[in-house]
Amino acid sequence: MQSHAAMTKTGGRLSREDQRRLGDILQRVYDDVVRQGVPDRFRNLLDELDDQKKGGEKPASPGSAQARESKPDELMEARGFGQGAKSFPQDKGSSS
Amino acid sequence: MTMRPSVRDAMLAAVPSLRAFAISLCGNVDRADDLVQETLLRAMANIDSFQPGTNMSAWLFTILRNLFRSEYRKRRREVEDTDGSYAESLKSHPEQHSRVEFQEFRVALAKLPADQREALILVGASGFSYEEAAAICACAVGTIKSRVNRARTRLAELLSIDSADDFGPDHTTRAILSAGGRG
Numbered sequence: 001m002q003s004h005a006a007m008t009k010t011g012g013r014l015s016r017e018d019q020r021r022l023g024d025i026l027q028r029v030y031d032d033v034v035r036q037g038v039p040d041r042f043r044n045l046l047d048e049l050d051d052q053k054k055g056g057e058k059p060a061s062p063g064s065a066q067a068r069e070s071k072p073d074e075l076m077e078a079r080g081f082g083q084g085a086k087s088f089p090q091d092k093g094s095s096s
Numbered sequence: 097m098t099m100r101p102s103v104r105d106a107m108l109a110a111v112p113s114l115r116a117f118a119i120s121l122c123g124n125v126d127r128a129d130d131l132v133q134e135t136l137l138r139a140m141a142n143i144d145s146f147q148p149g150t151n152m153s154a155w156l157f158t159i160l161r162n163l164f165r166s167e168y169r170k171r172r173r174e175v176e177d178t179d180g181s182y183a184e185s186l187k188s189h190p191e192q193h194s195r196v197e198f199q200e201f202r203v204a205l206a207k208l209p210a211d212q213r214e215a216l217i218l219v220g221a222s223g224f225s226y227e228e229a230a231a232i233c234a235c236a237v238g239t240i241k242s243r244v245n246r247a248r249t250r251l252a253e254l255l256s257i258d259s260a261d262d263f264g265p266d267h268t269t270r271a272i273l274s275a276g277g278r279g
Contacts, residue, residue: 014248022248023220029198029205030221033116042111045133049140050104 103143106152107136113222114156120217121164123206131167135160154224158232161214168210204254208247215243216251 014022114135118128138159139146146155205213211233218229219240226244230237 014252018252019248022251025197025201026205026216026220029201030116030120030217032198033119034112036112036115038108038111039115039129041129042132042136043108045136046104046107046140049136053140 103146103152107139107156110153110156111136113153114160117157117217117222118160118164120202120205120221121161121210121214122168123202131160131164134163138163151228154228154232157218157222157224161232165210200255204251207254208250212243212247212250215240216247219244 111132114132115128118131118135119125122128122131135156139156146152208216214233215229218224218232219226224232226237226240230240233240
């Protein structure tokens with residue numbers, strides 16, 4: 001079995017074992033946040049937005065989510081999601 | 097128009113993972129939560145463009161990722177507060193060993209190029225397929241695969257090099273990497 005020192009010195013591909021260990025730490029770091037669940041802040045926000053929708057186009061309460069404009073959104077490249085990645089504009093700088 | 101309960105529930109269900117993704121991306125819990133909030137607002141405002149039956153979680157990840165990218169471009173010159181807020185977010189973690197280990201890992205993660213980091217997290221932690229990750233990042237599947245590979249290799253290097261001053265590369269790489277097996 002290849003030693004870790006050799007693995008890092010050569011800069012070559014990681015062994016399966018090292019990939020597994022790295023993946024395991026990554027997963028645990030990530031899950032550490034996931035386990036925190038849904039902060040009230042977001043539950044309240046979604047409830048508020050839900051109420052707004054149900055109430056039609058009524059103005060929302062002050063300081064709430066409503067202030068954001070609803071103009072056509074250039075960030076909604078997700079529009080075509082589920083229909084394949086081909087429809088997405090190419091992200092520059094992806095060649096690193 | 098009433099938001100169907102399933103949409104709201106699907107968004108709620110995605111929040112924990114969205115937060116984990118956001119924190120991994122920007123290295124700052126407060127910014128990450130703002131990012132999640134903005135993502136939910138955008139998603140709600142544009143819910144009509146969501147196609148029922150497709151993956152709500154992936155859709156939200158796409159929005160969040162795009163928001164982060166556009167914000168990141170604006171803030172490129174700012175110094176990231178990686179250590180401080182990560183430590184803050186982990187303060188309550190019961191296991192001291194894990195806390196230190198996590199912190200070390202997060203610092204290394206933060207040093208990866210953004211596109212490698214997001215690819216690794218999407219595939220390695222969020223549970224998306226290479227195809228889904230490619231859709232979220234608006235790139236080819238092969239690009240995702242090579243980013244993930246480079247991210248892993250670079251992480252392994254960082255985790256050994258960073259501690260080399262203290263223990264030497266062989267010892268520390270082994271220590272950090274093997275800690276993963278014991279939970």
